[in-house]
Every structure is written in structure tokens, then in C-alpha cells.
Amino acid sequence: MEIEGVDILVRSPERRTLCIMIDRDARVCVRAPSAMPLDTIRRFVDSRRQWIETRRQAVRERLARTPVRNFTEGESFLFKGQPYPLRFTPDSPAPIVFDRAFIIHERYRRKARQMLVGWYEMKAEQMIGERVKVYADAFDIDYAGVKVRDTRSQWGSCTIDGRLSFSWRLVMCPTRIIDYVVAHELAHRRHMNHSQAFWLLVEKMRPDYKEQQQWLKENSPLLRF
Ligand SMILES: [Zn+2]
Incomplete structure (x- = not known):
């Protein structure tokens, strides 16, 4: 040394x-x-x-x-805040299926992490896209598009021209947490800062947003792998 x-x-x-x-x-x-x-x-x-x-x-x-991840049979992974076990089977109809468990075809055992991430990304695109639309409509906010990315340090971001990005890891959180991050990024369409006016708008969209902020602070180690 x-x-x-x-x-x-x-x-x-x-x-x-x-x-x-x-x-x-x-x-x-x-x-x-x-x-x-x-x-x-x-x-x-x-x-x-x-x-x-x-x-x-x-x-x-x-x-x-931070829990240690080995991607072995029975290990649990979160979806919408609930843990579900990982299973491997030789007769699954698809490489990965979700049915009260993450069921991965035996052939992909060594690619389990990749399979899970791909599944989370797909779910994140559906779920987050949907929630953005709900909040944008309800509060009459426009945006240019939604992307899902692999960000570890940031849950979401918003560019000056209205492109929203979110971490796929959010689908591991309870849906109220996804809604908070969605509302937060959409609120940046009105205020490109964290001013008092910005937080007032967030509060209008998510009256109990402080609880969700706290949840993210305490639980983010669980969302890493
Ligand atoms: Zn922000």
C-alpha cells in the first residue's frame, strides 16, 4: 500500500x-x-x-x-412493497413469470439477476407511465415523455423540456412511494427547483408526501442489488 x-x-x-x-x-x-x-x-x-x-x-x-443477494432458490425480492420468493423450474412457459413468486426457467438460473432486472424494467415502464398520466391529467401538467433507467442515486429526474426519467427500482416500493416520486417530478414542470412553491404543489398532489420521503430514506438499502 x-x-x-x-x-x-x-x-x-x-x-x-x-x-x-x-x-x-x-x-x-x-x-x-x-x-x-x-x-x-x-x-x-x-x-x-x-x-x-x-x-x-x-x-x-x-x-x-443492504441484504446480500445470491439469486438462489427461495430468496425474496420485492414487488410493490411485498416480498416474493425466487423459484427455478425446468417447465416454465417463459424465461421469467410472476405468479406470487418470481419463477425463472432453470435454463436461466445463472442469468437470474438479468432476468429480474428485465422484468422490473418492463413493469416499471407500465406502472410508472400509467401513474404519470394519472397525475398529469389530474393536475393539468404536461410532459414530453417517460423513461425508465438504472439509477442508483436518483429516483427520478425531469429535464427542462419535460422529459421524465425514473429508476426501475421504484417498482419494488409500495405504490404510494411511486406516486410520490411521480408527483415530485411532475411538480418540477411548474417549478424547476425545490422552492417553497414547489413543495406546496407536491403537498397538493400528495398531502402525506413526507411519510413517503421518510420511507425512501429508511428503505433505500433494500432496493439495491
Ligand atoms: Zn426534485
Whole structure:
């Protein structure tokens, strides 16, 4: 190890500044300009020890609450807030079928994750598209289109020209959570910020939105895999 307590050190000629970050697996990553002396980097890291430890602890705690996924028989996966078991069978009519369980054809056992993600994406497109339409009609808000993406850090987003994007992971949440994220993004069609006026509109659309915000905050580790 080149520097005590640093897991990954990347040096590049294009870089002008030093940057320390804690990645998703709680590793300490440092990016530095190629020409910077190791001693300078070391001193900088030393001066940030406390910040590093605090951030690291937060990531570790989140990791501890994230269930381990092996995609094996009987493991449960969420749909609309309810857990359903994963099953493998040699005589399923399709690669993946949902029937009070996620039933995957034996042939795709090793591709179980991919199968599940594909299924979630398909469901997300249907369900979220539908909910956007309901809220847009009810509150007379226009939008240019709905896309489902694989975003880990963001539940939804809205561009200036009205294109809405949502994370497919939302279909793992209870439907009231999907509705909150949908309302939130549609409210950005009126207010491209998080001003008081924006939150008043969200509240008009979802009077109990704070409960849903809280739910997302507490449960997001469950939605990762
Ligand atoms: Zn927002």
C-alpha cells in the first residue's frame, strides 16, 4: 500500500487537483495528478483522516443494512412493497413469470439477476407511465415523455423540456412511494427547483408526501442489488 489507509490510488496526467472519495464498498479512493509527490498526497490524506472515517462509517452502516443477494432458490425480492420468493423450474412457459413468486426457467438460473432486472424494467415502464398520466391529467401538467433507467442515486429526474426519467427500482416500493416520486417530478414542470412553491404543489398532489420521503430514506438499502 502506497499510502496508509488508502485502498485505491489513481494518478493521471489530466488531473489538476487531489480528490478523496469513499466508494459504494466503503473503500477510500484517491485521485491525484501524476506529477504530485507521494508525500504531498500523504499529507493531504492525513489532514482529512477524520472526514474519511466519518464518511466511511456512514457507508459501512448502509452496507450492513443492504441484504446480500445470491439469486438462489427461495430468496425474496420485492414487488410493490411485498416480498416474493425466487423459484427455478425446468417447465416454465417463459424465461421469467410472476405468479406470487418470481419463477425463472432453470435454463436461466445463472442469468437470474438479468432476468429480474428485465422484468422490473418492463413493469416499471407500465406502472410508472400509467401513474404519470394519472397525475398529469389530474393536475393539468404536461410532459414530453417517460423513461425508465438504472439509477442508483436518483429516483427520478425531469429535464427542462419535460422529459421524465425514473429508476426501475421504484417498482419494488409500495405504490404510494411511486406516486410520490411521480408527483415530485411532475411538480418540477411548474417549478424547476425545490422552492417553497414547489413543495406546496407536491403537498397538493400528495398531502402525506413526507411519510413517503421518510420511507425512501429508511428503505433505500433494500432496493439495491
Ligand atoms: Zn426534485
